[in-house]
Amino acid sequence: MVKTNTQGHLTIGGCDAIDLAHNFGTPLIVYDVTKIRYQFEQFQAAFDETKINYEISYASKALAIKAIDQVINQEQGHLDVVSSGELMTAVAAGFPMAKVSFHGNNKTRAELNLALDQHVGTIIVDNFYELTLLEQLLAGTASQINVMLRLAPGITAHTHEYIQTGQVDSKFGFDIASGQAEQALKQVLASQHLHLIGYHAHIGSQIMAVNGFSALVKKLVKLSANWQEKYGYQPAVLNLGGGFGIQYTANDQPLLPKNFIHQIVTDLKAEIAKTNLNLPAIWLEPGRAIVGTAGYSLYTIGARKEIPNLRTYISVDGGMGDNIRPSLYQAKYQALLASNPLASPTQTVTVAGRYCESGDILVKNQPLPDTSPGDILAVLATGAYGYSMASNYNRVGRPAVVFAENGQAKLVVKRETASDLIRLDLDYLN
Ligand code: PLP
Numbered sequence: 001m002v003k004t005n006t007q008g009h010l011t012i013g014g015c016d017a018i019d020l021a022h023n024f025g026t027p028l029i030v031y032d033v034t035k036i037r038y039q040f041e042q043f044q045a046a047f048d049e050t051k052i053n054y055e056i057s058y059a060s061k062a063l064a065i066k067a068i069d070q071v072i073n074q075e076q077g078h079l080d081v082v083s084s085g086e087l088m089t090a091v092a093a094g095f096p097m098a099k100v101s102f103h104g105n106n107k108t109r110a111e112l113n114l115a116l117d118q119h120v121g122t123i124i125v126d127n128f129y130e131l132t133l134l135e136q137l138l139a140g141t142a143s144q145i146n147v148m149l150r151l152a153p154g155i156t157a158h159t160h161e162y163i164q165t166g167q168v169d170s171k172f173g174f175d176i177a178s179g180q181a182e183q184a185l186k187q188v189l190a191s192q193h194l195h196l197i198g199y200h201a202h203i204g205s206q207i208m209a210v211n212g213f214s215a216l217v218k219k220l221v222k223l224s225a226n227w228q229e230k231y232g233y234q235p236a237v238l239n240l241g242g243g244f245g246i247q248y249t250a251n252d253q254p255l256l257p258k259n260f261i262h263q264i265v266t267d268l269k270a271e272i273a274k275t276n277l278n279l280p281a282i283w284l285e286p287g288r289a290i291v292g293t294a295g296y297s298l299y300t301i302g303a304r305k306e307i308p309n310l311r312t313y314i315s316v317d318g319g320m321g322d323n324i325r326p327s328l329y330q331a332k333y334q335a336l337l338a339s340n341p342l343a344s345p346t347q348t349v350t351v352a353g354r355y356c357e358s359g360d361i362l363v364k365n366q367p368l369p370d371t372s373p374g375d376i377l378a379v380l381a382t383g384a385y386g387y388s389m390a391s392n393y394n395r396v397g398r399p400a401v402v403f404a405e406n407g408q409a410k411l412v413v414k415r416e417t418a419s420d421l422i423r424l425d426l427d428y429l430n
Pocket of ligand 1: 059062103202204205206241242243244285286287288289384
């Protein structure tokens with residue numbers, strides 16, 4: 001839903017997008033903080049209705065900067081990190097470490113050491129190598145750390161479909177079918193240092209139907225009951241990962257958080273009723289669904305190239321360096337003219353980035369009103385995996401990031417300058 005002010009300009013968090021572009025420069029990534037909070041609170045409200053224990057753990061890989069960590073903390077959320085960089089961002093943001101989970105399929109010894117030093121709440125253990133490292137790091141101490149076992153559930157979901165297979169070809173998690181997961185369970189239960197709080201599984205991204213989660217709940221509860229019988233252990237937490245789909249373009253029809261959560265909880269209760277297990281807490285890890293539609297990329301339009309009877313390109317001052325998703329995954333976005341987002345289209349253009357790659361196209365076949373060089377183009381729903389995947393390709397600095405809320409705009413990440421870009425370079429000859 002596009003909001004405008006009396007001048008007819010796009011507004012973001014109550015701020016005029018044209019003013020934002022002029023005040024902070026372009027390319028600029030602007031977040032509507034009200035939308036971030038709203039999305040987060042949708043997840044919480046849906047769980048609150050069900051009365052089961054839960055945590056919403058924001059997957060910070062979608063956007064890992066201090067400002068978002070601070071908003072998530074204010075919203076009483078948990079945080080997922082996948083690297084020492086994301087972890088130290090959380091530390092710098094003042095995020096309570098007890099509410100942080102550390103993910104990753106190849107955490108280094110140094111990263112695990114850092115996580116232990118910082119008293120991270122939960123380590124989501126991915127493989128045997130990590131189990132060994134943790135045991136080594138904790139050997140000879142009286143310390144205990146909460147862990148979850150990441151399981152490869154043999155269920156993969158994407159949009160409306162999900163696939164269930166006995167085994168899954170994934171680099172993440174302990175394989176269930178081959179017995180590796182059970183072996184990991186035995187190892188953790190025998191450890192003096194690892195306190196197992198439950199199981200984790202993540203089934204995919206941009207999921208538009210709840211059926212994959214239903215299948216996952218059934219599988220995890222069945223497995224938990226089986227392992228309870230064999231080993232007398234029952235999980236306090238089932239973490240079902242993230243992947244909740246969002247609307248990038250009109251073709252995407254995502255479910256509301258409550259649609260997912262009500263079905264998950266209904267399935268959970270029904271499956272648990274068939275067992276001797278107590279109702280576990282459910283943790284979810286939405287990333288995209290929290291920050292995706294709250295983010296807008298503002299660009300200045302420059303060159304125009306018309307190829308008669310074929311295509312018109314308009315080029316902008318950003319592109320794959322600040323949003324790799326269209327080139328990487330053919331992701332679709334929608335763009336509009338920030339000075340008049342509601343104007344009727346008069347042309348169909350392809351929005352090209354400024355980078356030296358033919359594939360650097362942000363939006364194909366976008367209907368737009370007349371545009372001129374200097375106009376501000378807004379690409380919608382760029383808040384997830386845009387800035388967090390940004391690069392310095394072509395030695396272009398990464399854009400600035402602004403958080404806007406109730407008509408107030410605050411710079412939360414500075415624009416990278418040429419001196420930032422060469423800061424780490426050393427001379428070879430001098
Ligand atoms: N949790 C895990 C383990 C993930 O791998 C991911 C994404 O890759 C997420 C959560 C977040 O996914 P999304 O941003 O699609 O919600």
